[in-house]
Amino acid sequence: DTAVSQTPKYLVTQMGNDKSIKCEQNLGHDTMYWYKQDSKKFLKIMFSYNNKELIINETVPNRFSPKSPDKAHLNLHINSLELGDSAVYFCASSQGLADPRGTQYFGPGTRLTVL
Amino acid sequence: TQLLEQSPQFLSIQEGENLTVYCNSSSVFSSLQWYRQEPGEGPVLLVTVVTGGEVKKLKRLTFQFGDARKDSSLHITAAQTGDTGLYLCADYSGNTGKLIFGQGTTLQVKP
Numbered sequence: 001d002t003a004v005s006q007t008p009k010y011l012v013t014q015m016g017n018d019k020s021i022k023c024e025q026n027l028g029h030d031t032m033y034w035y036k037q038d039s040k041k042f043l044k045i046m047f048s049y050n051n052k053e054l055i056i057n058e059t060v061p062n063r064f065s066p067k068s069p070d071k072a073h074l075n076l077h078i079n080s081l082e083l084g085d086s087a088v089y090f091c092a093s094s095q096g097l098a099d100p101r102g103t104q105y106f107g108p109g110t111r112l113t114v115l
Numbered sequence: 116t117q118l119l120e121q122s123p124q125f126l127s128i129q130e131g132e133n134l135t136v137y138c139n140s141s142s143v144f145s146s147l148q149w150y151r152q153e154p155g156e157g158p159v160l161l162v163t164v165v166t167g168g169e170v171k172k173l174k175r176l177t178f179q180f181g182d183a184r185k186d187s188s189l190h191i192t193a194a195q196t197g198d199t200g201l202y203l204c205a206d207y208s209g210n211t212g213k214l215i216f217g218q219g220t221t222l223q224v225k226p
Contacts, residue, residue: 004157031212041201043158043216056213090157094212102146102207104214106157 003027004107006091012113013081021076021110023091031055031096032074033104034066037088049074050096081114088112117142119204119217127223131193136220138187138204145208147180147187152201152219161189163207194224 004025013019025032033056034046048056052068063079078085091107118141128134138147146165150158162171164180164187171178175198177190191198205216 033212033214041152041219041221043203043219045213045215048212050212056211092157096212100209101163102148102209102212102214103160103163106159108155109157 004091004093004105006089006107006110008110009108010111010113012115014115015081015083017081018077018079019081019112020078021089021091021112023074023076023107025072025091025093025105025107027093027105029093029095029105030071031094032068032071033092033094034074034076035090035092035106037090037109039087043090047074047076078112081112083114086112086114117206117215119206119215121202121204121217121220123220124218125221125223127225128194130196130224130226133190133192134194134222135188135190136202136222138189138217140185140206143184144180144187144206145210146206147184148205148207148214149178149187149189150203150205152203154200158201158203191222194222196224196226198222199224 031050033048037043047066049068065077068074088109092104094104120139149161152158167182167184169180175192179188202220205214
């Protein structure tokens, strides 16, 4: 009964490759997010979507492109991978603005290693 | 740009001890959240505080929000090995849904 799931859990790839990470939530939430956690454990928002519409787009290289086919899914595609992209990527979901407490539910993360 | 500073960065204690970790912001929080992240997992929300001076308790955890809404503390009484993890404070903006995180405090509780 996983609330927010991500695939794959681990991703090891070469520099220059293109890869995707998938995220699905079964909580019926309207809003989904992508975060990046670096090697120092610093967690930073990258994108958020509300009802398939892009809401937050932080200063992320345009090699990163989120895609939301429906409310329950938010995928992250990364082109031309670089060494600095190595990190753990977390997907999260929430009720969005309908929840004033802003509770976000995080997935288990995808550890991306670029060689 | 808002900056959240957490201290200490690392804390290693024996089971049964008490501890306090701190979170300070360069600007007033919209609302403050504390998360715990265990190794290999995503962060899990512990509490949200909104009002200056607010104190919330969650079993052995006590969360305090500063009167000026620029700082917060998390106190754990009689720590257990299950408290081990990364504790993150974050500012939640209700207008945008955006979370800004501090760099975290890594807590290790030894048996």
